[in-house]
Amino acid sequence: MTLFHAVGQQSWLFLVELLIGGFVLYLYLFNIRPATPKIRNLPELPGWRPFWGHLKQLGSDHSTKLQQLSIKHNIPVFQCLFGNQRIIFINSYEAANEWFIKNQSVLKDRPVFYTFHKLVSTSQGLTIGTSPWNDECKRRRLNVQRYMTTPAIQERAGLIDVEVYSLLRDMYRDTQVESCYPYPYTQRLALNFTTMLCYATRFDDIKNSLLEQILSIVRVISSFRSTNQNFQDFIPFLRFLPENSRRKAALHSSKTRDEWLTKLTNEALNHKDSRPSIVGDFAKDTETSRLNLDDVKSICVGLVSGGFETVGSTSALIMAQLVSEKGPEWQEKIYNECLAHYSSVQEAWGKVLLEQKCEFSNSFIRELLRMYAVIPLLPARKTIKSFTWNGASIPAGETVILNAQAANHDKSRFGPTADEFMPERFLNDPDIDVPPYHFTFGAGSRACTAVNLSVRILYVILTRTCMAFTVRKDASRQVNTDYIGFAQDRTAQTNWPKDFGVYLEPRDPKTVDACFSQSKMNCQELLSYSIEYDK
Numbered sequence: 001m002t003l004f005h006a007v008g009q010q011s012w013l014f015l016v017e018l019l020i021g022g023f024v025l026y027l028y029l030f031n032i033r034p035a036t037p038k039i040r041n042l043p044e045l046p047g048w049r050p051f052w053g054h055l056k057q058l059g060s061d062h063s064t065k066l067q068q069l070s071i072k073h074n075i076p077v078f079q080c081l082f083g084n085q086r087i088i089f090i091n092s093y094e095a096a097n098e099w100f101i102k103n104q105s106v107l108k109d110r111p112v113f114y115t116f117h118k119l120v121s122t123s124q125g126l127t128i129g130t131s132p133w134n135d136e137c138k139r140r141r142l143n144v145q146r147y148m149t150t151p152a153i154q155e156r157a158g159l160i161d162v163e164v165y166s167l168l169r170d171m172y173r174d175t176q177v178e179s180c181y182p183y184p185y186t187q188r189l190a191l192n193f194t195t196m197l198c199y200a201t202r203f204d205d206i207k208n209s210l211l212e213q214i215l216s217i218v219r220v221i222s223s224f225r226s227t228n229q230n231f232q233d234f235i236p237f238l239r240f241l242p243e244n245s246r247r248k249a250a251l252h253s254s255k256t257r258d259e260w261l262t263k264l265t266n267e268a269l270n271h272k273d274s275r276p277s278i279v280g281d282f283a284k285d286t287e288t289s290r291l292n293l294d295d296v297k298s299i300c301v302g303l304v305s306g307g308f309e310t311v312g313s314t315s316a317l318i319m320a321q322l323v324s325e326k327g328p329e330w331q332e333k334i335y336n337e338c339l340a341h342y343s344s345v346q347e348a349w350g351k352v353l354l355e356q357k358c359e360f361s362n363s364f365i366r367e368l369l370r371m372y373a374v375i376p377l378l379p380a381r382k383t384i385k386s387f388t389w390n391g392a393s394i395p396a397g398e399t400v401i402l403n404a405q406a407a408n409h410d411k412s413r414f415g416p417t418a419d420e421f422m423p424e425r426f427l428n429d430p431d432i433d434v435p436p437y438h439f440t441f442g443a444g445s446r447a448c449t450a451v452n453l454s455v456r457i458l459y460v461i462l463t464r465t466c467m468a469f470t471v472r473k474d475a476s477r478q479v480n481t482d483y484i485g486f487a488q489d490r491t492a493q494t495n496w497p498k499d500f501g502v503y504l505e506p507r508d509p510k511t512v513d514a515c516f517s518q519s520k521m522n523c524q525e526l527l528s529y530s531i532e533y534d535k
Ligand code: HEM
Pocket: 128, 129, 130, 141, 144, 194, 302, 303, 304, 306, 307, 308, 310, 311, 314, 374, 375, 378, 379, 440, 441, 442, 443, 444, 445, 446, 447, 448, 449, 450, 453, 454
């Protein structure tokens, strides 16, 4: 009747053995044995362990540990195993240049990861930054580039104007009572900016609950892209463990994200004739761009998630450097530089939106980006064809990750001062003042599409802050400017600064008023696009 009686004891035991044997074989084949063979002539990290591969020794701060191991063993490029997945890490400036720029056609693809791709991104489709290389991704990337040219940035100067004005207005207002931690303010700037660009909607109330929800969801979602919070990506049997709370969180976050993205997209479609936005442009122009609504939605999710944490974090780091030991000196230099190029603060206030004439300030931003690789391990790439490097033949289909933090702090490129913040570094040394300068935006075929736009935003924040205010530190909330120690959470994919306090003091209250009214007048229209779901 039952299976037991039907097959008899002998065969029953055999069945059990078969099952156990099968399970062991499964563990071996799909969890312990590397998924791809070892690459000959390419150094491998020591310290392999079953199931973990090399993961265990990397601790919680993968980029720093990999950087240290690379220096210790003197191997800029090495292969290692995360679980059973082979990954090639690039840790020096020169090697990054060779792989990501000289051989950029090889690294166009991106691999698919279990957590991010199968759990989080299912309903919305893949964004440009997470998609493998295919026609869809290519078409979307090309369309985004139309918004990132110098004239396009010029056209959107009003967006930068309104957000930098609101940033300084609010920080100034709030620091009259007590010092402020700039990060929440710069996060809002970044989110406002990208949502305005994409959907022509901004958040004008700091306590907006939709805004708070978005901020927390974006953080959760980005944690699923981090290499050290997602062991199920590399150790397949963890996926079968019951009650995986991360899995639940992933599904929940992706559902909530879809809800607010749909809200914002619909809002933009309603306003498409009166407010310029990417959604609106594409909806009006489906013929020439050959994009459908899914493309448009996906492009915008990609821009909002790509720009939000990175710009927010880097902008806050400007403030961090301005209150460092030499900060006051640099502030004076930037103030004087602005006045050297323009006849008055008020003139400069408007002009910095359109041109980047101040060389010390440009160098400051370049150095800031080099110093802080806010995405220390860049999102993974995949080789699309085989190529040879230093006698090793790298096959197609290998995962490659650039350790931007390590490349940016490579002493053989930047010398013994590589770990110091020296704003005049690029100004003084023509040998290093050549693109890509640093790898904070990635490089080559899948580099960040918004490099010039981001640099412009940072430049406006820096120059406007220094020409209108002096930024003072709060001695009771000291800043940490170390390129590793600055980060609040070293396990996150995108790093942001720990708490510190600043005060803004107007250099001349009348000038500040005049500048503020100038921006306010120019941006009446944009300010009216604020979203007020709560009220
Ligand atoms: C300081 C600011 C920023 C930093 C540090 C940054 C950094 C990065 C990095 C490291 C990548 C991956 C590059 C690679 O794999 O080589 C990337 C990709 C991308 N970023 Fe940015 N980003 C910033 C701002 C922005 C902004 C403001 C936007 C949009 C408005 C944006 C949109 C994108 C997109 C669409 C991609 C995907 C490119 C692709 O895979 O083809 N980023 N960014």
